[in-house]
Amino acid sequence: MAREDQRQSIAEIVADRAKVSRAAVSRAFNPKAPLRADKRELVLRIAEEMNYVPNMAGRALATQRSHLVGVIVPHVCSPWESLEIDALTTALQDRGFATLLFKTRIDRSLDPKLLSYMRAYNPDSVVVFTENVPPDQLHRAFDQAVPVYVDYPNEATDPGPLPESGMHRFDCLRVLQRDGIEQAVALLSGFGRRRFAYLAGNPKAQANTARLRTLQQVLAARGLPPAAVVEGDFSYQRGHDAIIELFRGGPGAEAVFAANDVSAFGALDALRHALGLRVPEEVSVVGFDDIDQAAWRSYDLTTIKIDVEERVAALVRLILQRLQNRAAPPLVETIRTKLVVRSTVA
């Protein structure tokens, strides 16, 4: 009857059908925007029928909030990281944020090109699993988004999350390794183990250096000799080969700490199948992380657990609090490790 308009957007059609303005449609989707309840209901119903949802790009432009959280990882397919991505995605999704996934190249270093590539999407926040990128660099790259930094403090010297100490200029998640390591060393020590080895992870990864540092501190505190260190890279294969080198080339060890569970599996298989040693009778093995595979019967690995859910919950708190108040002082969350005892220690 009336003349057709040039070309209507879906949102406008929804508005027309509900006999409201385009603005009302927008408000209907924003729970705290003022709109009469029945109108909101009507608009939402019609929108549903027409399969209309507000476009995030438009919304991002108007509100300066992309509802995107950038996540940068070296390997999605590493078990621990996939576990964390899984939990993080779920938690963010529940809160209306989508996960934007990026992968670093070969090594764990962060290509500046990747950063600006990511910047283009204007994520509201950024989580970087690559541990060797200085937080300053991150903050320089993301003037808008607020990166969350994972910190592995030296627990022997770092006083902890005291804002006065001036050490924490950025939001960070502090991962404390000591508890689990102390428990593991106590257990091994109780079984009479004295000669320790540390199967390292990627030397650039802070998780690796923090674990080694803490282990040596804990051993020293007990008057035990320092652990022999063998180079590794967090991988199964390297863990496997490194342990063979360690035991073929020298006196071996009575207890092996691996920098993560996956390399602990490599160590276990090397000890049992390549070297013909019995675990735990002849050699004890302890891992880090407690990924699903650690409970598999063929490994049944005693390991120092980081609770993924706890860790992700802390990350999400950091992200959301910062988003709520851009100007707040640096936030700190702290998580701890604990020993999970299975059958690779005796």
Add this chain to the structure above:
Amino acid sequence: MAREDQRQSIAEIVADRAKVSRAAVSRAFNPKAPLRADKRELVLRIAEEMNYVPNMAGRALATQRSHLVGVIVPHVCSPWESLEIDALTTALQDRGFATLLFKTRIDRSLDPKLLSYMRAYNPDSVVVFTENVPPDQLHRAFDQAVPVYVDYPNEATDPGPLPESGMHRFDCLRVLQRDGIEQAVALLSGFGRRRFAYLAGNPKAQANTARLRTLQQVLAARGLPPAAVVEGDFSYQRGHDAIIELFRGGPGAEAVFAANDVSAFGALDALRHALGLRVPEEVSVVGFDDIDQAAWRSYDLTTIKIDVEERVAALVRLILQRLQNRAAPPLVETIRTKLVVRSTVA
């Protein structure tokens, strides 16, 4: 000197410093837009200095291309899926697309709410790893984005990718199971195995039903008795327990096909540690996927491999070709499986 403008955007500042128009800055970042080479270079240099990159939200609005690819998975942390997400993210990133990750709830079914949630981000394409969602529903949900459907055809009846057959109304990746299964059955048959069992995955997953169907067809073609089927869900634990039920409650089997590698590991551990049977001497085990863990020494699993790189390359071809030509007839890519022989078969 001259009066300051109200408030300049970063892009405008870049334009000013390069003494060009705002439009020229935009063109500088679009390689095929017309712009004198030296101007382009100058703009890019200044932009680099000022840490400016074009905003994707704005670009998406103007071009109707978000450069986002939505990926929906049930579990990020399942080894096979994390492998695929990893490869897909890398491939897409290289081509200027970012991966937008979403997770389905508990079961593998697709919440319609998740679909519209995702629609809001206007992904250019959508890859759904959840296999029990009918492609029609997907196409209805994404009028703009073009979902890629993973198809597991019945290889005994489906003539293949003939457009004339009218069966393929949507772009799809056809995964053919037969080759690897035929090879595995030939090998097992050559070792004298006759009593087969199939440790199922999630009954709703097409990967599961296709593997079972094909296995039975291959066995029948050789005149072998059909495989006994035990219920499973792709998990280690269920694989472990199901095998115990199978062997405690009846005659067991001479060869076990597991619907995926992870449940094959559960089966292996159950056979060896809970049932005290020798693998491969007393029971042979074959998995599906060939994830990294299949090569680990404690399992060393003979498995039917799907090449991730090949699969992802095919997916990316589908996505990019469709984006290049929205109106093209349905695209089909086909990949096959092949047997990887390790030590769980004899």
Add this chain to the structure above:
DNA sequence: TTGTATGCGTTATCAC
């Protein structure tokens, strides 16, 4: 409450 008008950052169209 509601509608109108404007701006968010970008690209495309159109003149030059």
Add this chain to the structure above:
DNA sequence: GTGATAACGCATACAA
């Protein structure tokens, strides 16, 4: 090749 200008889809300040 280049610069002005009008969209793109949304949220909001402001006026009603």
